[in-house]
Amino acid sequence: MDRSMVNGFVYVATGEKYLKEAELSAKSLRNCSPGAKICLITDEVYESSAFDEIRLIPFDEITEQSWKANLVYKVLGIINTPFEHTIFVDTDMYFVHPVDDLFKLLDHFDILACLDYYDQSKINYNNSNMPHYTPYNTGMLVYRQNNEVSRFLKSWKECYEKNLDIYWSDQPAFMEALITHNIKMYILHSSFNFRFLFNVGFLENEKVRIIHGRATEDELKIIAERVNATLDQRVWVASLRKCFTWESNLRDRILRKIYQMIPAPIKKFYRRIR
Structure with a gap:
């Protein structure tokens, strides 16, 4: 793999509002980390100097045109990262200080995430609720490419698609998929x-x-x-x-x-x- 594509940042956006939002976020990232490699994954042609690569991924796997459907596209974009080590961030993220040192933790962990202190969604597994098992916030994920992570990400997407009527966001599906995969995780502080x-x-x-x-x-x-x-x-x-x-x-x-x-x-x- 090209060494320049080992570590990088990914945004996933569809629609003008979120594309512009991703561009603003990417500029704040560039101010903190001038050498950062930044990829935008979208379903429409878009040009911006804020990104090193703009990758087109068709948005035709589901028919429900809603914000929930957009979250399925978010997970699809996360799956299609061009990087070996990825920091995915939502479009409404604003960088204040560099976070590049997080990539070093991927020498020891598969995925890094932050707790979501306010999402108290119940996670159902084998027809029963998992006690004290509440979601991580998936607005910022750090992850590496390997077979187990790839399988986990696909399970996350499938679980959310299957439960669109039940889960208000992709986060409970993330937690449900996590139960059945051997993923080594580290939980970051809220400062990230x-x-x-x-x-x-x-x-x-x-x-x-x-x-x-x-x-x-x-x-x-x-x-x-x-x-x-x-x-x-x-x-x-x-x-x-x-x-x-x-x-x-x-x-x-x-x-x-x-x-x-x-x-x-x-x-x-x-x-x-x-």
Whole structure:
């Protein structure tokens, strides 16, 4: 294999909205890692200098034209990576710091992912629910090419297609497929998949590297600045779009109490104009 194609990043997108979103994300990745190899997998002709390769994969395997069908296409794209070692990211990812060192972990693990603290979907296996077995977030996956991973990814796709009426997203299907495959996984910290619309805690010296969620580029830059303003042990409070450390001063605590008393419509208006 061409050494330049060993490590790379993959986006999967269909439709103008998500293609533009992938392009913005890829530019943020390029700012952090100028030498990154980036591939876009899509079902339509698209030109952009943000990507090193644009790979066309037909979107004709399923007929349901819905966001669930698009998630099946996402898994199809993940399967068709051109790289030996891949970092797949959703189109609504914004890179703040390099993540290239994750590729080294693939010398020891098959797949890396982050927990999804807010997806409490029940995973059904052999006609019974798996207790305490909740999904990983598949918006960011690091994986290597080998026979077992290839079989697992195909099982993931098949499981989701079979359960489109049951599973709200591809994540429960990922977990169901994982049960039956001998995959060596490592779970990454939330700093590699920071979902700013939710409350998130960070360890000391933990720097957020990827922001996950839809916002304007200016808003994402502000969020990045705030969440990494200190590397002390801290908690991101989504409603305030601000981090609090265990040493938060009295003024911050008072402002937080005041904010909690503000009606939701006013909060929404304030966030929009900020």
